[in-house]
Amino acid sequence: MSIVTHLPALQVVLPLMAAPLTVLLRRRTLAYAVALLVSWLAFAIALALLWRVNHEGLISYAIGSWAAPWGIEYRVDILSAFMLVLVSGMAALVLPYSRASIEAEVPREQHYLFYTMFLLCLTGLLGICITGDAFNVFVFLEISSLSTYVLIALGRDRRALLAAYQYLIMGSIGATFIVIGVGLLYLMTGTLNLADMGQRIAAVQGTRPVLAALAFLTVGISLKLALFPLHQWLPNAYTYAPSAVAAFLAATATKVAVYVLLRFYFSVFGQSAVFASLPMQEVMLVLALTGMFAASTIAVMQTAISQFAPIEQHQKRLERAVEVARELHDTLAKRSEMAKLTGALGRYETPERIKIIDPPTDPTGPVTPGRFLFMLGSLIGGIIMGCGLATLLEFADPA
Secondary structure: OOHHHHHHHHHHHHHHHHHHHHHHHOOHHHHHHHHHHHHHHHHHHHHHHHHHHHHHOOEEEEHHHOOOOOOOEEEEOHHHHHHHHHHHHHHHHHHHHOHHHHHHHOOHHHHHHHHHHHHHHHHHHHHHHHEOEHHHHHHHHHHHHHHHHHHHHOOOOHHHHHHHHHHHHHHHHHHHHHHHHHHHHHHHHOOOEHHHHHHHHHHHOOOHHHHHHHHHHHHHHHHHHOOOOOOOOHHHHHHHOOHHHHHHHHHHHHHHHHHHHHHHHHHHHOHHHHHHOOOHHHHHHHHHHHHHHHHHHHHHHOOOHHHHHHHHHHHHHHHHHHHHHHHHHHHHHHHHHHHHHHHHHHHHOOOOOOOOOOOOOOOOOOOOOOHHHHHHHHHHHHHHHHHHHHHHHHHHOOO
16 A cells, blocks of 8 residues: 555644654754745645545545544545645745744743644645644634734734634634534434535434534534634734735635535435525625625725824834833843842941851761661651541541
């Protein structure tokens, strides 16, 4: 069996194994080299999978040789292969140009953690695109989300932490809705395999649990893809995150969430169930148009956009000046305390104040207790503790 057969597993395993390796290395240069190498290898694997799907058709890979639907299946069709190329390609393009952004926007001692979180985010996004298991989608979605929260919070601006917290709250609500929807589908179909679920759901189509699952999944995934009006977390997250993080997430995170929504709509529920029996097409159209006009209106109302950059630069200069002044103040304060202490010692270190009582001598015997006394004390202490514990257990025994 050649390595080509295991390309679907390697697509996820490589960045997943490289993430803890960057933590163990701890050196930012080595962590950057590992992340860059793995991202380009993931891109090459995605291109190979796209070529195989284009020439050989659908690829099904059973994890642990457990056949679907009992085991977890990695299922690569033309759409998922395209998404794999998109995600891994953006990671391979962003990383080489991210060093300047990281140097300027991420504290030096946290650089290796940045690459760790970047690889975990890449793992989650690639796993979402390649898996054919509904619960696996949720797991990979949370891996990418949790690492994204950390990536956003790594920004130097204090508002980055607030933006990450807002994203955490909204993302957790969305994840809860998604796992409830997946649970309802499993309750009605008895399977978590997306392809098998799509076949079995026809027998229970239109029932209340299935409709509730559709509603939960739609709202939960819409929170992840920032569909209007569930997009409130997105502007601050992209604004205050490091530039490399914003570039990567803007091109991948919400697009992968759109892919998940389309995968559930067309592969599980079916086009007729979603768009024929329910007014989902009209709802999506209204939300899309409202979002476009609302965003355009807000953009037109921003009359001082050209003034934001100079104000921000001036604020950064003031912050640097305050930091320098604080460091200078601390240095002068330390020197002042040292001068006071030195002066005090100079006043009191006079011949009449200093008197040697006894000359220094080497100890003639051990200053620690003897081995016999130490062992005897340990034995007595052990006996006392054992008797006390036995007495306690005797009183606690109801018999």
